[in-house]
Amino acid sequence: MRLRKNVKSLTVAEKQAFINAVLALKKKPSVLHPQDNTRSRYDDYPEVHMNAMMAQQGPPNDPNFTPGWAHYGPAFFPWHRVLILEFENDLAAIDNTVTLPYWDWTDPVSSPLTPDFLGSNGNPNQNRKVTDGPFTFDGPNHWTLNVTDNQGDPNYLQRDFAEAQNQAIALPSAAQVVSVSGTTPYEKPPYKDGDGSYRARMEYELHNLVHRWVGGTMLNMTSPNDPVFFMHHCNIDRLWWVWEKLHAGDSPFLPLNGATLGHNLDDEMIFSMGGIAPFAQNYKPSEVTDNLALNYTYQAATVPTVNAPMSMVTILYGIINDAPGAWMDAQGHIHHGGGGPGDPVWSKLSPGVQESLAGRAIIELAALVPNRALREQVVKAAAPLLGKSVAAQTQSS
16 A cells, blocks of 8 residues: 655655656657657646636626536535546556655755755846756756646746735644534535535645645646646645545535536546546546545644744743743743743833734734634734735735
8 A cells, every 4th residue: 555655754765766756757659649759747737726626617606607627516525535646656667666745834954845845935136037956947857838828938846935916825734724623514515615514625725735835836727747746735635634524424525416527426526628628537536535535644633732822922931021020932832040041021112013922823823713814804804913914925826
């Protein structure tokens, strides 16, 4: 059985094997366009994902909105499970030691977006072009985007992390993951858009946030052009497995019927509309709800443990340090005598910093509230305490 590891657990050799397999897949012939030598098997994945999004009819929240093949409907989890499984199968056909690692967004050490792995942020002086790592356009591997959303779009990888786009200044926190993982049921009527179900919360609050945080190519319909797409969705797939274990009494997928075609339990999921199919077999949600039956498992089947939002710890740290004869470390432990380790006390922080910390603490606590409407009310009330970019991010998630 394949074991999908946390990125931070990969050895140097495992990272290089993964990179080599991805680069080799970029040179294998396309299945969708076997006669076109400008397309590769890797390019089939951004094309399938783009077609899935283009199948959507109308904007979400519109009464007549119809989900595409993969998003804003019940098939979000199983459809992407199949997509990344087929990608992993293609990599394994090149090197059978390679499995797909997952990116735990709540842990900075887990990030694959480093110069020694997938490359880091885009260069602000070069239209956010990625200029380090193995997937650079100008590097020896000449990573080229052959399938783009629109004619004339850049044919090189772009990233625009966090503050640069002012839409998503932070990756999902442990508190957010815990909150979403506590949500039931899997799906609710009318089985589309943001309905307060586990699927909807995962898709809107965590999945979309990470795409926005990475920015650049990850904002496009053809986001699988960035290899980090697969590690992002691998973590989403892992968290679905975790959710199934946490809520063993709940159905791992809903509905049986009543959703858009391709989104019901025994519907064949849609990966093409005529022409050559991207995969050798068809899949139904009912056939892929159990990842163990698909011959893979994950290194960790847990969600983060949240004891207290770190903003609250920071506030308490400063306040306790104001008290004579006592100080508090960053883990929340109070010590007596001898004075603190030299960190600034609360009374010496500027009013603006105090307000920002208080606002962040409120936002982190709000993430633990299952009721979406209530969360949004709390976030709105706390927004004046935060900078504009922070407020915009928290309200959009």
